Amino acid sequence: MKNIKYFKPKTIEEISKIKSENDARLLSGGTDLMVKMRAEIFNPEVIIDTKGLEKEEVKFYNGRVRIPINTTYDELIKNEEFNKRFPMIVEIIKKIGSPQIRNRATPIGNIANASPAGDFLLSMYLFDGNVEIKPSNKIMKISHFVTGPGKIKLKNDEFIYSIELKEMEGYKYYYEKVGKRNAMNISIISIGVLLKTDNDGKIEDIKVAYGSVGPTVERFEEIEEKMKGKKVSKELFEEMGEEYMKVINPITDVRATAEYRKKMVKNLLIKAYYELIK
Ligand SMILES: Cc1cc2nc3c(=O)[nH]c(=O)nc-3n(C[C@H](O)[C@H](O)[C@H](O)COP(=O)(O)OP(=O)(O)OC[C@H]3O[C@@H](n4cnc5c(N)ncnc54)[C@H](O)[C@@H]3O)c2cc1C
Numbered sequence: 695m696k697n698i699k700y701f702k703p704k705t706i707e708e709i710s711k712i713k714s715e716n717d718a719r720l721l722s723g724g725t726d727l728m729v730k731m732r733a734e735i736f737n738p739e740v741i742i743d744t745k746g747l748e749k750e751e752v753k754f755y756n757g758r759v760r761i762p763i764n765t766t767y768d769e770l771i772k773n774e775e776f777n778k779r780f781p782m783i784v785e786i787i788k789k790i791g792s793p794q795i796r797n798r799a800t801p802i803g804n805i806a807n808a809s810p811a812g813d814f815l816l817s818m819y820l821f822d823g824n825v826e827i828k829p830s831n832k833i834m835k836i837s838h839f840v841t842g843p844g845k846i847k848l849k850n851d852e853f854i855y856s857i858e859l860k861e862m863e864g865y866k867y868y869y870e871k872v873g874k875r876n877a878m879n880i881s882i883i884s885i886g887v888l889l890k891t892d893n894d895g896k897i898e899d900i901k902v903a904y905g906s907v908g909p910t911v912e913r914f915e916e917i918e919e920k921m922k923g924k925k926v927s928k929e930l931f932e933e934m935g936e937e938y939m940k941v942i943n944p945i946t947d948v949r950a951t952a953e954y955r956k957k958m959v960k961n962l963l964i965k966a967y968y969e970l971i972k
Pocket residue numbers: 719720721722723724725726727728729744763789790791792795798799800801802803804805806807811812813814852853854855877878879880
């Protein structure tokens with residue numbers, strides 16, 4: 695095994711410099727990075743630990759939350775304000791890994807990993823998530839930032855410094871991930887739904903995101919648009935499920951066949967309907 699150099703810089707500029715001058719990988723919680731290095735999927739010459747940076751707090755402003763680098767899942771679960779404003783995301787986080795994993799792992803690591811099965815990544819698509827990049831100070835919408843499995847738009851000297859998500863007040867929500875053993879496994883398929891209705895039970899807004907059925911988390915705003923103004927019913931969700939089956943083309947892998955995943959696209963939406971009308 696080659697010698698790996700380890701750095702723990704204290705400033706954004708230092709991280710940026712070391713990253714741009716070396717074959718380097720950033721280390722946040724390390725729960726993805728270490729697994730990939732052990733499996734020799736990643737073989738960096740340099741590791742840059744981001745935990746040398748001064749710790750910033752999670753902040754709430756103008757109906758959004760800003761989650762800075764090095765914030766762990768555990769810290770979000772324990773944050774009362776975050777629980778009050780983002781109960782769906784807390785539910786999603788509680789299904790990630792184990793308490794030991796959540797104690798170290800970070801949402802930013804999950805996003806940088808860009809796995810279509812990434813649970814936190816899915817919530818970025820539902821909650822209008824943005825990524826803040828340093829040192830350029832660029833803010834990028836999640837759907838522009840993630841371009842494929844493991845692929846994100848970062849230049850050599852850049853890294854993710856924070857993320858922000860929008861509060862979705864007055865929405866009902868549903869989240870489910872199907873896996874062989876719930877939390878400790880990569881999901882076969884996952885779904886997240888946010889639904890807002892008016893007093894007559896008509897859809898004011900709906901957001902649906904699927905994980906593990908394509909190269910990235912998938913959301914189709916044109917299908918969501920078609921549902922607006924219609925009354926919530928099982929028939930409507932079935933119809934919507936059919937539409938998703940037309941546009942989602944999952945693959946077969948070691949975890950499940952494409953056919954199974956496609957069927958689940960519709961079935962999970964119908965299940966969501968029953969949970970959302972409770
Ligand atoms: C047993 C086990 C169970 C797991 N279960 C789940 C699960 O249920 N759901 C799920 O989604 N994931 C799961 N994971 C994967 C992992 O825990 C999560 O993706 C986690 O959020 C990664 O965060 P991290 O801070 O540990 O990332 P790290 O491992 O530190 O980093 C992940 C990747 O992002 C890069 N990176 C880190 N920080 C930055 C940054 N600031 N800017 C740019 N790039 C950066 C790293 O170089 C690396 O390539 C599991 C992992 C294990 C080992």
